[in-house]
Every structure is written in structure tokens, then in C-alpha cells.
Amino acid sequence: MAVVLTDAAQAASAEPSTTDGKSPKVAYISLIIDDLGQSPDKDSRALALPGPVTLAIMPDTPHATDFARQAHKAGKTVMLHMPMDPATGPYAWRPDLPLTELESRLNAALLKVPYAAGINNHEGSRMTAEPVAMNWLVGELQRRHLFLVDSRTSAKTVAAAEAQKIGLASLSRDVFLDDERTAEAISGQLQSAVKLAHKQGSAVMIGHPYPVTMEVLERELPKLKAQGIDWIELRHMISIRGNQAMSGHGKDGVYR
Template sequence: MDRTTVLKWIGTACILLLGVTGLYLLVAEDPYGGEPVHVARIVSGPAKPDRQDAGIRPSITRDGQPEPLPSGHRVAPADIVIRDPMSMAQAEPGRDLDPALTEPGPHGPLPRIGPDGETSARAYAAPVSADALGKSRIAILVGGMGLSASATEKAIAELPPGVTLAFAPYGRDLADLARRARRAGHEIMLQMPMEPYDFPDNDPGPQTLLTGLDAAQNRDRLHWSMARFGGYVGVTNYMGARFSATEGGMRAFLQELSSRGLLYVEDGSSQRSLAPQIGREIGLPTAAADMVVDVVPRKDDVRRALDELEALAAREGSAIGFATGLPVTIDAIAEWAEGLEERGAALVPVSAAVGVTGS
């Protein structure tokens, strides 16, 4: 290696050494290591004359009694209260539910028949308006609630109270949304995912009732869905053409609903369902929708289907329509329902169409 090359290497090394040394000194002088810093000036406000700074203290003693005020205090010092948002979310919606109609389950509270024979189907059935007397009765069941918070809130706010709302078990904040729906006057149901003929290409979700599972496995899936919220009068299907046509699975499913004081309503999409037959055999209140009103999800088409449902109710005395919670469907139902009573018809909750009346 010639002298010129050696000198170049030495020069490069010196430059690197100086750079490292400078960086070290810069960081060492800066306790924040070169991070961006903003200095805020804190100004103390005037002290309140009626309070003294007593620090933080618990609100109650270990035996549950209020802790006495510190010496010399006439007003309790401010306490810091920390709430668990998850526990609040579970506890808040249950205030208007009957604890006698629930029991502990593997995934949360499950509906049960009360000690006095009361059932959820009767206790949570929405009342029928006195104006419905002497009119043809129309029940509308809107499914898919809970999957979209905005669509669910729109349905709760804009649909007449006579419309029943069915909540899928997969949404967030289901207990709160279900509580709000009931307090707005809506009767609610659980929409249970069930196996269609083209499963698994068409998969309703991870807790779907399947013909390939035994009764205990399907019961566990049903219990998981049942525990997601409370206050529902019964269960409706989500898909399920294959499952509803299978004797063993469908009978076990409907018997579980019957033993827990619920009713069952189908969306009317499957003509091979065994629910009507099994329901009669085991004494379970059961019904099927006469038509799906938003097969074509356009406002004009939905409105025409609703007019057909109204005409059917006029001929038969009553009719049940099923719909999905699409914004266009909600708008169409809300507009159609205006002036319905003047046309000689009345909206009633699904429980009334099935023959269950509130207690």
C-alpha cells in the first residue's frame, strides 16, 4: 500500500472520530437525547377557600362504611373514581331486564323460564297498540341489526316502535344497542346463524349451527350467541336452509328454545323447513314470514313489496314481512308506515303475530 493511500485512510478515520465525538457531546448535553422538547409554563390558580388539600383518600372503608372526613374539613375532598369500561358495558344494559329470567351459562347469562312460569317471550313482548283493534295486522321483522352501528341506530331512531328488530350475534356493543332498541319501543330477537346448502362457500359465521356437529356442540354455539345480549322474545334464522330441513339438528335446536321460554320465527326463505311441524309437536310458538320485502334492495321495489304485504294482511287478517337492515329498506319502511292506520292496517310486534301476548 503506497503512502498516498495510507494518508487517505488516516484522514477518513479522523473525520469519523470527530463526528462520533461531536454527536456524543451533543446528546450528553441534552438529557432528552435529541428528542423534540416543548416547555410548558404551569400557573397555579387561586386556592378555594372552603377546601384544603387532603390528597387522595378512599371513599369507603373496608367494611363498606363511608370514611370520615379528615380533621378540620367541612366538605369531602375530591375522590378519584376509576371505572372499568368493560364491566360498565355489561352491567348498564341489564337494568331493565328481569333477573329471574336468566341463569348463568358457559358464555354468559342465558334466558330461562322463571320460577313462576314467566317466559322471555311474554315478559319482553312489546305491547300492541289499542288502535290495532279491528284492523288488519302487519308484523315487520328487520334483521342484521348490530353489524353496523350506524344502520342499527338509524333503524332504532327512524322505524316505528311496532317494527321488531333482530340482532346478529357478531356485532359490537350489542347489549347497549339492544337496550336502546327496547327503550325506543322495539321488540327484539336474536338472529341465529344456521347452515345453508352451499356451506362453506357461503359461511354465516364462526358460531353457525351445522348439520355435521352433534347436539352438544350446536347447543354450545347457540348458548354463545344467546349470551351476547338479553331482552329478546325469541330467535330467528340467518340463512339455514340445510339446517332447518334436518330433523335431528332442528328438533334439538327448537327444543332448547322451548325449554328457555322463547319463540321462533323464520324469514320465510326456505320452503323445506321442519320448524312448523316440530314447533306444533313440542308446543313452541312458531311462525314464518309471508314474504321478504327487500329481495330487490331499491326503494321503489321495497315499497311495492310492502304494499303487497299490506294487501295480503287485508285479505288474511294478518301478515309477517321480513327485511334486512339496509338504509334504503329502513327509509322505505318508515315512509310506508306513515298513514298505515288510516288505511285500515296496524303494525304489531312479531310476538303478537305469533300469538304471544305480553304479561
């Protein structure tokens, strides 16, 4: 499905996020779970999370295709979790590969993850810093009517900036939930996302199907409403943000 920034959505994204210096009236959060397709038990637990979770599936996993179909049937947004250097494997993008090979690997990865509405990078701290490759990628995604989520695994990423230049529907990750795999740390990161959402109007979180992450999310996600948070589907977040960079990623809405 194509993601189109309508005039209404663009107008909404241009509205001030604060009123009289106070926190935004409405705060939005979107959640992506990465690294899926490896384990049916972990995949099923992520699928069962109570809300509009986006499921990012790796192409080089044994259950990628079956789980993508299952997630789509359940009404969830599916993303291709595209391996990028320093990630390795048959689908991984590397800076030394010609564009023809990058295209071939993208085609093959999308075949492994049917119903993908967009992509985000798996690792990719080196690859997402490559302007030529990222420029080609965003143009190709635009042609295919797919969106981009820049996981921002490096401060040197240019993926979101290249997407913004051509008006490709895109987002950037704000908070990683589980770099530290303890319940206390993950709960703390979730609350950091809540605070950030109240401060800037929205926050995009990425987590992984670790048992401890699932335990925290199963317990805490139902409490978001009481904290003034509207947990929304990823394409809704794209429309709300209107391709504008948040303050942590750029200045005056422009990615740096």
C-alpha cells in the same frame, strides 16, 4: 318473557278470518328488521322506526350486545338472529355439528344478544331442513321460554312444523321486503304484505337495515293505519295466529 297462548288468544286465532266472503275486518302486520349489530348508524335508524318494530341482532357483530341493551331500554322486542348453514362463523349451526356443539353455540349467541325474547334464522336454508336439529332447537326454546320465527329461507324448512308439534310459540315469515334493493321493489313488497294481511288477516314482514329500505319504511309505515292495517308487536301476532300455519305455508293450519 315467556310467550303463552292464552285461552282467549287461542279462541281469537280460531275465529274465521273472513266474513261472508269479504276481507277480514281487522288486518294485522308485524315487522322484523334483520342483520342488526353491525353499524351503529344503521342500528339507530332501525330503532327509530315509528312503531313496534322487532330488532333481530346477529351475535357475531361488533355492536350486538350494546345495541341489544339499547333496544331493550327503548322498549323494543329483541331477537337473536341466529346464523345457520349456509351462514358461516363461530356461532353458525351446521348439519355436521353434534347437538352438544349446537347447544354451545346457541348458549354463546344468547350471551352476546341479551334480552332476546326469541330467535329467527339468519340464512339457514340447509340447516332449517334438518328435522333432528330443529326438533332439539324448538324443545330448547320451549325450555327457555323463547319464541321462534321461521324466516323461511327455504321451502324445505321444518322449523315451524317442529315448533307447531310441541306448541312452541312461533311464527313464519310471509314477505321479504328487500330481496331487490330498489325503492320501487320494496314499496311493492310492502303493498304485497298489506294485501296479504287483508286477505288472510295478518302478515309478517322481514326487512334489512339498507338505506333504501329505511327510506321506504320511514315514508310508508305511518300510512298503514289509513290502509286499514294495525301494526302490532310480534308477541301479539304470535297470540293472534295461535301457531296456525297461513295458507302459503300449509293446509288447514298445519305446516307442510
